[in-house]
Amino acid sequence: MAQTADVEAAPKSPAPNQPPSETHSAAAPPPPRAQSFFEQRPHAKTFLIIAFLVLVVGGVALWFYFSTYESTDDAQVDGHVMPISARITGYVSQVNVNDNQQVKAGDVLIEIDPRDYQVAVDQARASLEDAESSARALNINVPITSVNTTSQTSTAQAGVENARAGISGSQQQADAATAELAEAQANNVKAQNDLVRYKQLVDKQEISQQQFDQVVADAKAKEASVAAAQATVAAADEAVTQARSKLVQADADLQNAQTGPRQVLSSRARALAAEATVQEKQAALDQAELNLSYTKIVAPMNGIVTKSVEVGMNVQPGQQLLTVIPLDDVWVTANFKETQLRKMRPGQEVKITADANGREYRGHVDSIAGSSGARLSLLPPENATGNYVKVVQRVPVKIVLDPGENQDHYLRIGMSVEPKVYLDRSR
Secondary structure, three states: OHHHHHHHHOOOOOOOOOOOOHHHHOOOOOOOOOOOHHHHOOOHHHHHHHHHHHHHHHHHHHHHHHOOEEEOOOEEEEEOOEEEEOOOOEEEEEEOOOOOOEEOOOOEEEEEOOHHHHHHHHHHHHHHHHHHHHHHHHHHHHHHHHHHHHHHHHHHHHHHHHHHHHHHHHHHHHHHHHHHHHHHHHHHHHHHHHHHHHHHHHHOOOOOHHHHHHHHHHHHHHHHHHHHHHHHHHHHHHHHHHHHHHHHHHHHHHHHHHOHHHHHHHHHHHHHHHHHHHHHHHHHHHHHHHHHHOOEEEOOOOEEEEEOOOOOOEEOOOOEEEEEEOOOOEEEEEEEEHHHOOOOOOOEEEEEEEOOOOOEEEEEEEEEOOOOOOOOOOOOOOOOOOOOOOOOOEEEEEEEEOOOOOOOOOOOOOOEEEEEEEEEEEO
16 A cells, blocks of 8 residues: 555656656556547538528528518408488388398398378379469460460550541541531521511511511521531530540550560469479479388498397487498508508508418508508697607508408408518519
8 A cells, every 4th residue: 555655656756867767657648638529520510600501591581581571460350331320200110130130232121110201292292283283274374365465455456446536537527517517507697687687578568478487487497407516516526525535445455455465474474383383392292202212221232230220119310220331342451650661552462361260361552541540549649748759650551352352251340460561562
């Protein structure tokens, strides 16, 4: 044991200038140096370089791939919601659909009791027929009035001419009677003078009594002629007066007849008023028939029905009774960040994944909204404050499905989807 210890201690402190002893030359060689990982695996560096290059290439490829599209999970299916309301007041007598039922355009959804509106149609039709009868009668009176007034005018003009001719003839007769009266008066004066002279002669018995009696008879005859002539003059004056009265009456008749055109115009005006009444009654009948047609509420388009009406309800105009959702025309409203819109344009291809079934739909960008969603909210944010914090805004983008993508109508309004807009693919 002690000899072994001496041998092991010898190498640690050899004496200077002392040749190696036999014991030292017999010691074990130093242990070999440990090899590194790359020395043990000479191909590892190559593999690492290749892996690094693959990662770089894959990273660049991924970067290029993710830069070719923009996606968001803030998107949902959107579409039209058609509220169906009543246009008249009435009692709901029948509801022909149930909730979530598929309907086609023109299907009768609700029926309102039509009896009141049928009565209104009958009344309006009767009023129209009465107005049409009155209008026909007044239209017939127009030509009759025109002919009558023309005939009256001609008759009145002829009466005026006849009255003037009568006045002229009566005046001539009156002048002739006056001349005859003057002649009779002159003859009467002569006869009376002769009577005075013959009276003196008969008193002297210078003529016979017979001659004197002839003179007396002639004087009396002349007096009678004067009386007759005076009666004739009076009759002629009366005839002139009557003729002038007839002329005045004829003038009045002519003036009355000259109002005939106005009477014709008045008759035509009454006929036009009657025709206007007919049009008014026709409009009332049309309105009544429209109201009757409104008792049947029909579907404006194909879609799914959601109802809020039951039989027995009394509805009012404008009261919403049903909602029809047309699934043939749905689209996607995607709220992209404003930083994602730099290269987004209408017409770019879009792939849409629905959360409900995982199916992929194809479409394209239709349009980009004119404002952010925050601006369209009920309470838009007010940024003009001292504590303003910039927040990335989201802008709605309308994405339209390609034809035939939703033939099974699986997509419903409000469903969540994830669209991918490929920026370098345009239609």
